[in-house]
Amino acid sequence: MTRSTATHAHAIVLGASMAGLLTARVLSEHFSQVTLIERDPVADRPEARKGQPQTRHLHGLLASGLEIMTRYFPDLMEALEAGGAIVGDFGENMRWCTYGGYRQRFTLGSKAVLMSRPFLEYLVRTRTLAQGNIALLDNCAVRRLLTTTDRTRIVGVEVEQRTQDSAVTVLNADLIVDCTGRGSRTPQWLAELGYTAPVESEVKVNVGYATQIFRRTPSDDYARDWVLITPEAPRETRFGAMFPIEGDRWIVSMGGWAGDHAPTDPAGFLEYARTMPTPDIYNMMRQAEALTDVYPHKFNSSLRRHYEKLTRFPAGYLVLGDAISSFNPTYGQGMTSAAMQAAALDELLMQRHGNLTDIAPAFFKRAAKIIDTPWQLAVGEDFRFPQTTGPKPAGIDLLNRYVAAVHRATLVDPEVGRAFAKVMNLMAPPPSLMTPGMMVRVWRANRQLHRMPQPIPGNIAAAAD
Ligand SMILES: Cc1cc2nc3c(=O)[nH]c(=O)nc-3n(C[C@H](O)[C@H](O)[C@H](O)COP(=O)(O)OP(=O)(O)OC[C@H]3O[C@@H](n4cnc5c(N)ncnc54)[C@H](O)[C@@H]3O)c2cc1C
Structure with missing residues (x-):
């Protein structure tokens, strides 16, 4: 990795979940110091924090996302495997039932890793913070953006420490990147500063997730297989997934589109598994010890904010990750989209030798191009269900x-x-x-x-x- 020739002094990244961590890692090549600001307290262990409740649910990492992450953290794969994650060719351990049968297995030639999301994030976080020029300010919420008097440039943020005295601090930077996820307040902040908020595309899917973790016996025949059951839409509306993860555990997430959600009482959840077109998940759940309760998560709509269409945007500020686009999670694209956007920002900064002038339109154009494909794939599949509403792609x-x-x-x-x-x-x-x-x-x-x-x-x- 080569550093930009024009290294700037300070970058701030808002939000220290997957998009924020990857962005901080990338910016550490171009800035002398990077500060990550996270609203939650962050413990030095794998955990699902309050600000990212989705991380309790099954997270698949697409092969292209894994490839980008290992580019920035070369020992990531070994660390995942050493910690008990399952590493193998994507197509060889697949048991993917759809349209009335199992897809034939194949060799993809690219590694896949099966792990819990908190474990992956913990490894990414420890490696990011080991970078030397990245600091994490946790338990600190960003309250508002600070600008030059003519409001053309964002120069800092006002941060409230979530301790008893709620002390407010001001931090200045050459570049600030909003990675605060789907709930990002950038649209409101822009409006308050006299800018137009981005136009949004929203595709309503009414998907509900429920997740439970079970003990796994590594010597079982199928203990390294990943099971996915996806619906023949619109006739079927349910999905199920069962992945082996670190700690000799299975994570099971099931749910459905158009309100056909899984119940969250263990007996009802088991019964829901029985309704799947293949009994893989049901058979495991019947026999294995449950290690957790059943956690729910509602996902009403895929949401895309079209920052690339804005004609006025303040200098010194970007938005990345779920804050730009949050996809129906059943397609497992969010972390990979964030990784691709972070890598695109790295490439852009390298090409411009670190020059930040007019970086926002250039970055949003690249981000939009990256988002187009997963958006098209996710929204395209979702429109198989007649209950899906929103901007429907032509043809x-x-x-x-x-x-x-x-x-x-x-x-x-x-x-x-x-x-x-x-x-x-x-x-x-x-x-x-x-x-x-x-x-x-x-x-x-x-x-x-x-x-x-x-x-x-x-x-x-x-x-x-
Ligand atoms: C149920 C579910 C399952 C999913 N499954 C998959 C999957 O299989 N594969 C996949 O790739 N993706 C999946 N995703 C998507 C994935 O979780 C996200 O794309 C990923 O976390 C990247 O998001 P992010 O970092 O942009 O935002 P988030 O993960 O939402 O993180 C935002 C962070 O910002 C912090 N924050 C918010 N406001 C402030 C503030 N004012 N000040 C400071 N900090 C703040 C939050 O505390 C949080 O840490 C799933 C999503 C859901 C909902």
């Missing part, structure tokens, strides 16, 4: 018919499965599923499926033993 119904054929093809053709996995892991663009060669494979696989008895012999039945 999505037709495209979804083809994507349904791709899903079905993955039940018999591992090559189609590999191509699909590359797109969903944000390693290849969606049009790579529409090359003439791939379309022929999809058509052939669907023809083959039509001739097979249902359910496909040796598929669901074999795996569900």
Whole structure:
């Protein structure tokens, strides 16, 4: 990693969750000092804090996100494995049931890691703070932005310590990045300063999550497999996921779209597992010891703030991560989108030799390009459900018919499965599923499926033993 030639004195990152940590790590290459400001108290251990309740739920890390993280933290993979996370090829330990069968396994050629989100974040945090020029001010809430008198530049923040005396401090910086997540107050702060707030795209999905953790016996046959059950929409509305994580545990998250949410009493949660098209999760839950209660999480809508469309924006200030775009989490894209945006900021600063003049429009343009693909994938799938509302991409119904054929093809053709996995892991663009060669494979696989008895012999039945 090369540092910018024009190194600035101080950067501030608001929010020390995944986007904030990765942004601080990146900025440490370009600024003499980086300060992370976090509202919650942060303990020196893996934990789900009050300000990021979603971290109690199953978090999959896409292969492209893992690749970026290991670029900035070269020993991350070893540390994950040493701590008990499961590291393996994405396609080899997969038990992904969808459209009436299991996708064929394949070798993706890229590693996947299965761990709890607090553990991943703990490793990222300890490595970020070990950087030497990054400091964490926790238990401190950002109250407002400070500007030059003409309000054209953000020069600092007012921070309230969440101790008994609620002391207020002022911190100045050359660049401030808002990584405070979906609840970001930047739109209001901008309006208060006389700027226009960004236009928002909101796609309502009414998804509900529920999660419980169980003891895992590492010697069990399937103890390193990850199970995913995704619906054949709109006929089915439920999803289920069961991932092996560190500490010899299973994490199970289940839920559904359009209000078809999982109950949070253990008996009801088990019964919900029984309704899944494959009994993988149910069988494990029936036998294993539950280690936690069932935690709920409601996710009403995917939300995107179009900062790239603003014509006026103050200098010295950026927004990154969920604060720009928060996707329906069932597609597992949020951390990877944040990592890609942080890497794009790094690249931009390197290309400009650290020059911060007009960096906001340049960064928001790149961030929007990054967000376009996961947004299109998530929103596209969500519009399979007639209850989904919001800005619907043109031609999505037709495209979804083809994507349904791709899903079905993955039940018999591992090559189609590999191509699909590359797109969903944000390693290849969606049009790579529409090359003439791939379309022929999809058509052939669907023809083959039509001739097979249902359910496909040796598929669901074999795996569900
Ligand atoms: C149920 C659920 C499951 C998910 N599953 C996945 C998954 O499988 N894979 C995946 O990649 N992503 C997943 N996500 C998304 C993922 O959690 C986020 O994308 C990720 O945490 C990055 O978000 P962030 O850092 O931008 O914001 P957040 O994680 O929301 O963090 C914001 C931080 O800012 C702090 N903060 C807020 N206000 C202030 C303030 N005024 N002053 C100081 N600090 C402040 C908060 O305390 C918090 O620490 C899931 C999300 C949900 C809801």
